[in-house]
Structure formats: structure tokens, C-alpha cells
Amino acid sequence: GVCASGKVVCNGSKNNVTCSTISKKSSEICDVKDNDCDGKTDENYLYKGLAMGIKCDGVGACGSGFVECTPGKTSEATCSTNANGSKSQSQKEICDNKDNDCDGGLDEGCNDDGDLYCDKNMSTSGKPKICSKGG
Structure with missing residues (x-):
């Protein structure tokens, strides 16, 4: 995630070790990054109960695609073939x-x-x- 480039360092009280980039940790947003540094990417964002990368059925005549972050938005997921998806079949x-x-x-x-x-x-x-x- 965004914390991966850090190094193991002593913490401020010098009684434990921590990652030097832990301060980069933030709330998870839908952007294909591990913003909250928990080893998972976009885990809070689902499309009809399906997780990122899982096969999905688009709305209406839009065919099968894969769950992805809605292009241009960081707060929602969609099926890639939907009107708002990266491979829209609209x-x-x-x-x-x-x-x-x-x-x-x-x-x-x-x-x-x-x-x-x-x-x-x-x-x-x-x-x-x-x-x-x-x-």
C-alpha cells in the first residue's frame, strides 16, 4: 500500500519499532491503493455485494464485466460494463x-x-x- 516504501525504525519512545511511512496511512478510498495500510486494496467498496475484481453482470443490456472503482470517483464501485464503467457497453x-x-x-x-x-x-x-x- 501507500505505506510499503517505508523502513522499520524505532518509535518516538524508543521502546518499539514502527514503519517510517505509517503517517501516510489514511481512510480507504476507491483508487486501487491500500490507503489504510492493512494489506488490502479497496476492500470497503462492493458492487451488488461483490468485491473488486469479481465477475459481475452489468445493468440492463450491458453484459458481464468485473467489479472496479467507478472511473473518476473515489467513493463507489461499479461493474466495468455499466454506463459509468471503464468498458461501458451502453x-x-x-x-x-x-x-x-x-x-x-x-x-x-x-x-x-x-x-x-x-x-x-x-x-x-x-x-x-x-x-x-x-x-
Whole structure:
């Protein structure tokens, strides 16, 4: 961890030894480092109960990936294939009864006004189509 580069030295009261870099110890954050110098990396951060590096299933149509720290954030973990993951499989949402953009919602924007026609800015594919009266 961040303390690994230290040397064994006498402590201030000269009755024990300690690591010279122990003062670098800090609270664990999700950054692929052992910040709290306990020999474990990012152990407090889980994705759906899964630890770092374990195989995970992404949200919606996003496929299998691995648990990782969410890129750009130090306080959460994600599946690498999620929309916020390093290998995102997120795509533009289309009206196909799938969560293409991997955000947990199906076919957002397809029929926002409730008239059963697909909203004109959305494309449709697959079966069943959510918008029963077409595009």
C-alpha cells in the first residue's frame, strides 16, 4: 500500500519499532491503493455485494464485466460494463423492450406522452415493440 516504501525504525519512545511511512496511512478510498495500510486494496467498496475484481453482470443490456472503482470517483464501485464503467457497453436507447443505455429503465422516451405511438425522436427495433401503434 501507500505505506510499503517505508523502513522499520524505532518509535518516538524508543521502546518499539514502527514503519517510517505509517503517517501516510489514511481512510480507504476507491483508487486501487491500500490507503489504510492493512494489506488490502479497496476492500470497503462492493458492487451488488461483490468485491473488486469479481465477475459481475452489468445493468440492463450491458453484459458481464468485473467489479472496479467507478472511473473518476473515489467513493463507489461499479461493474466495468455499466454506463459509468471503464468498458461501458451502453448504447443509445431504442424501443425494443431492453435497457440499451444500461441505466435501469426500459425504453425511456419511446412513449413519454402515453399515446401508444413511439415518440418521433426514437428508433424502433426488435419484438415486442413497446409503442403498439408504431413510430
